Amino acid sequence: MLTIEGLDLLYGDAQALDDVSLDVPEGAVTAIIGANGAGKTSLIRTVSGILRPARGSIRFEGREIAGLPSHTVCDLGIGQVAEGRQVFPTMTVRENLEMGAVIPRARERAKANLERMLVLFPRLGERLRQAAGTLSGGEQQMLAIGRCLMGEPRVILFDEPSLGLAPAVVQELFRIIKRLRDEGMTIVLVEQNVAASLHLAATAHVLEQGRIVLSGTGPELLDNPKVQEAYLGL
Ligand SMILES: Nc1ncnc2c1ncn2[C@@H]1O[C@H](COP(=O)(O)OP(=O)(O)OP(=O)(O)O)[C@@H](O)[C@H]1O
Ligand SMILES: [Mg+2]
Incomplete structure (x- = not known):
């Protein structure tokens, strides 16, 4: 539904996204995980049109949207719940x-x-x-x-929705995200709450210093020793 290819984003001389490519399948959760400063918010804000990529393509339902203004991206059906x-x-x-x-x-x-x-x-x-x-x-x-x-978005981009919320509220939030997914919503989920987001995710990508270093299904990443050590504290 959403296809990102070869995306570069620069803040002046600093490169925040480096050749990022990923697919967001329809009606499923795509999780993006990564440490502070990895480029997660930069990726979300580039897709939503707030930031302009230096290079690369973002196709939504077959249409190129990279570099379009954010209100146009929003009108096309990409909603954002910002950090x-x-x-x-x-x-x-x-x-x-x-x-x-x-x-x-x-x-x-x-x-x-x-x-x-x-x-x-x-x-x-x-x-x-x-x-x-x-x-x-x-x-x-x-x-x-x-x-x-x-x-009425057809895709929702979530940037750390659980940040700073009490555990019970975090649970409620994940229930709502699951419900939206079960109703057929296409969701991109950036979360520090890695275990919970991988449990919901059909596909997931690990971002390090602006690059995707690992991709797989939610269960694959939950089982990956590197993910367990770096992001799940196991
Ligand atoms: N407006 C900006 N100008 C210059 N550098 C920026 C700007 N916004 C972000 N950066 C830098 O880009 C890199 C990626 O930042 P980004 O906010 O995308 O990370 P993040 O993965 O969302 O981190 P966090 O988990 O802390 O929210 C960081 O090194 C950050 O300092
Ligand atoms: Mg962020």
Whole structure:
């Protein structure tokens, strides 16, 4: 569904992505793992159009999207849940969700989609008129996901959604990601929570210093001694 080939990204002279190639299959989770500074966020932001690659190709449903502006990439159906909880703090929960449906494709169904969000995230339903900035960290992360879903994406890029959340909330978050996958969503998941993300992943890639050094199925990487030592603390 999404095919990345030979992607290079530079920040000035510093190379953050070096010849990255990978396939994101439809209706499955693709996990990206790697240490701090490996280039995970850079990869997500290049796919979503926030950063422009120096070289390489990103094809989405057969169309070249590398270098397109982020709003165009978003309109085409690639949604992003960014690192950190990117909600509009002074707007209410309802307004935040409605902001997710501003793109033309999703606007008509905003009302029905809002109902769906309240089923998926019942806690948000109880807080529709509350300012988003006063939600707990976990609630803000759910809101960021709900807002992304309001835009009816066909692919969601998650950048460390569990960062800074309490264990119970992390579990709930992974349940939601699993549910989205089971409903057929195509998901790219960047997570420090390596074991949980490999358990969900059909395919996974290890990024080190901007290069993909290892790829395989989720179970293969869970069994890989190098992954176990470096990322699973075994
Ligand atoms: N705006 C920028 N200007 C210069 N260098 C940058 C910029 N953003 C990121 N980098 C560098 O690019 C490299 C990759 O950063 P990136 O944020 O993609 O890593 P990451 O894998 O997401 O790390 P983390 O797990 O800490 O989020 C790092 O060395 C970082 O310092
Ligand atoms: Mg990052």
